[in-house]
Amino acid sequence: MSDGYDLHICCMGAGYVGGPTMAVIAANCPKIRVCVVDLSKKIIDAWNSPDLPIYEPGLMEVVEKSRGKNLFFSTDIDAEIKKADIIFISVNTPTKTVGIGAGRAANVKNCELCARKIAEVSEGSKIVVEKSTVPVRTAEAVRRVLDCNEKGLKFQVLSNPEFLAEGTAIPDLMKPDRVLIGGVQSPEGLAAAEALVSVYANWVPREQILTTNLWSSELAKLVANAFLAQRVSSINSISALCEATGANVSEITRAVGMDNRIGKRFLNSSIGFGGSCFQKDILNLVYLCETYGLRECAEYWNQVIVMNDYQKKRFSEKMVSTLFNTVTGKKIAILGFAFKKDTGDVRETPSMFVVRDLVHEQAKVHVYDPQVKREDMWTEMDYTCKMSVANYPGLEEAVTTAPDAYAACDGAHALAVLTEWDEFKELDYERIYKSMAKPAFVFDGRNILDHDALRKIGFEVHAIGKPDPNKFSDL
Numbered sequence: 001m002s003d004g005y006d007l008h009i010c011c012m013g014a015g016y017v018g019g020p021t022m023a024v025i026a027a028n029c030p031k032i033r034v035c036v037v038d039l040s041k042k043i044i045d046a047w048n049s050p051d052l053p054i055y056e057p058g059l060m061e062v063v064e065k066s067r068g069k070n071l072f073f074s075t076d077i078d079a080e081i082k083k084a085d086i087i088f089i090s091v092n093t094p095t096k097t098v099g100i101g102a103g104r105a106a107n108v109k110n111c112e113l114c115a116r117k118i119a120e121v122s123e124g125s126k127i128v129v130e131k132s133t134v135p136v137r138t139a140e141a142v143r144r145v146l147d148c149n150e151k152g153l154k155f156q157v158l159s160n161p162e163f164l165a166e167g168t169a170i171p172d173l174m175k176p177d178r179v180l181i182g183g184v185q186s187p188e189g190l191a192a193a194e195a196l197v198s199v200y201a202n203w204v205p206r207e208q209i210l211t212t213n214l215w216s217s218e219l220a221k222l223v224a225n226a227f228l229a230q231r232v233s234s235i236n237s238i239s240a241l242c243e244a245t246g247a248n249v250s251e252i253t254r255a256v257g258m259d260n261r262i263g264k265r266f267l268n269s270s271i272g273f274g275g276s277c278f279q280k281d282i283l284n285l286v287y288l289c290e291t292y293g294l295r296e297c298a299e300y301w302n303q304v305i306v307m308n309d310y311q312k313k314r315f316s317e318k319m320v321s322t323l324f325n326t327v328t329g330k331k332i333a334i335l336g337f338a339f340k341k342d343t344g345d346v347r348e349t350p351s352m353f354v355v356r357d358l359v360h361e362q363a364k365v366h367v368y369d370p371q372v373k374r375e376d377m378w379t380e381m382d383y384t385c386k387m388s389v390a391n392y393p394g395l396e397e398a399v400t401t402a403p404d405a406y407a408a409c410d411g412a413h414a415l416a417v418l419t420e421w422d423e424f425k426e427l428d429y430e431r432i433y434k435s436m437a438k439p440a441f442v443f444d445g446r447n448i449l450d451h452d453a454l455r456k457i458g459f460e461v462h463a464i465g466k467p468d469p470n471k472f473s474d475l
């Protein structure tokens with residue numbers, strides 16, 4: 001290459017996946033020039049600034065290592081496509097909101113638009129990599145769009161789904177359990193897959209880089225998320241049974257998880273899973289099963305969502321019934337709005353559904369989260385719950401954001417921990433107790449607090465899957 005780089009990579013989509021993934025490739029491959037492009041100037045400007053558009057531990061350090069050297073962020077999509085040997089498509093693929101399959105099918109419009117753009121502006125043949133999570137067989141559509149170019153260019157399409165989790169994106173990318181690359185099983189397809197394997201092999205051991213056919217790779221991504229979410233729904237269903245019987249869900253998970261075949265991880269009961277992908281990807285799987293006439297398979301996976309909705313509703317109903325069946329006019333502190341700790345992401349966050357239910361019950365909700373931006377909270381509540389300041393009179397008075405946990409709890413009848421931020425474990429609960437209305441209630445939606453210590457202070461504590469000491473006693 002005339003500019004001194006061995007290879008040029010372009011990534012379309014500078015979001016939670018595109019940004020961190022490309023930063024890690026750039027950091028591990030100094031001879032590769034990586035450019036992340038996006039339609040949004042605001043997002044690209046943020047990637048080029050000290051205030052990155054997403055909060056992710058360790059991300060800034062990785063970006064700073066390469067930015068301006070072999071890592072670039074740009075809105076000049078056409079120029080970067082032209083330069084690239086490998087183009088990742090890492091755009092959002094949300095659940096369709098209208099039309100056929102609305103509410104279940106994934107909308108792959110953005111992937112198609114990327115393919116059309118690549119076909120339109122490319123001047124040479126390229127490898128196009130699906131990084132986005134897509135319905136199985138989307139690569140076929142991408143390839144057909146690319147093949148329609150009028151310049152006789154030949155594109156190879158690969159599937160390379162991403163398995164990073166938010167909050168741990170950097171360690172997940174630096175030391176992935178596996179990298180999955182699916183390609184067409186032809187000499188050209190295998191060569192393209194090998195080119196991508198060589199990129200990852202700069203820091204990932206080869207035996208952890210799996211190559212498969214295209215359809216297995218696309219489907220494996222949906223299956224991985226479905227299995228993970230299924231574990232959460234499974235333990236959450238058991239948490240309801242624990243509360244009814246006096247069993248303790250933490251003791252159940254310890255006993256069950258020590259069986260190596262089951263394993264300990266991903267068995268924390270909660271107010272339900274959130275995030276931009278679990279629900280979307282399971283709905284996508286359900287829709288695929290239905291499309292292929294597999295009704296029983298569709299119903300089976302749909303139950304993971306049904307259980308998750310039940311868990312979120314069960315939690316807010318428990319709050320209201322415990323607070324003497326009314327929260328009207330009562331101040332309630334919500335600690336945590338992000339869908340999990342160590343992220344500012346609020347997409348599909350379970351906290352939002354609890355806030356929504358409390359607002360419907362006319363509570364005065366005070367939310368504190370160390371990373372969530374107030375505008376992001378409103379945007380998500382509007383998008384998912386159809387509740388906005390414009391269409392829900394009084395919403396701004398009903399939901400206040402607090403500068404810290406103490407302010408949120410001051411004068412409150414109850415506090416609810418809805419995100420497992422470490423700082424919530426370290427709060428001065430004596431001080432909080434003194435400042436609250438009595439009786440003072442704690443609802444631990446993540447089972448992270450010391451319940452015995454809180455009860456000693458004077459709180460009435462309710463936690464997911466934990467026996468209520470007023471209701472059950474040991475034999």
Ligand SMILES: NC(=O)C1=CN([C@@H]2O[C@H](COP(=O)(O)OP(=O)(O)OC[C@H]3O[C@@H](n4cnc5c(N)ncnc54)[C@H](O)[C@@H]3O)[C@@H](O)[C@H]2O)C=CC1
Pocket residue numbers: 012013014015016017018037038039040043090091092093110113114131132133134162163164165166276277
């Ligand atoms: N968020 C996560 O932790 C994970 C997400 N995924 C999958 O990765 C994909 C991307 O997810 P996120 O990064 O979270 O989405 P995101 O919404 O954070 O970012 C997507 C970006 O793509 C841009 N974009 C959309 N159309 C474009 C186009 N035609 N050209 C250029 N840019 C365009 C948007 O402006 C946006 O900035 C999705 O399919 C998701 O399911 C996979 C693993 C983890």
Ligand SMILES: O=C(O)[C@H]1O[C@H](OP(=O)(O)OP(=O)(O)OC[C@H]2O[C@@H](n3ccc(=O)[nH]c3=O)[C@H](O)[C@@H]2O)[C@H](O)[C@@H](O)[C@@H]1O
Pocket residue numbers: 133162163164165166167225228232265266267268269270271272273274275276277278339340
């Ligand atoms: O495709 C994706 O987007 C990603 O989805 C998840 O990652 P993420 O949603 O970022 O975070 P998780 O750690 O999986 O948590 C998802 C939700 O489940 C909840 N959860 C998780 C684990 C658990 O034991 N209990 C539980 O309630 C979390 O609080 C959170 O709301 C997967 O873990 C990633 O492998 C995948 O790449």
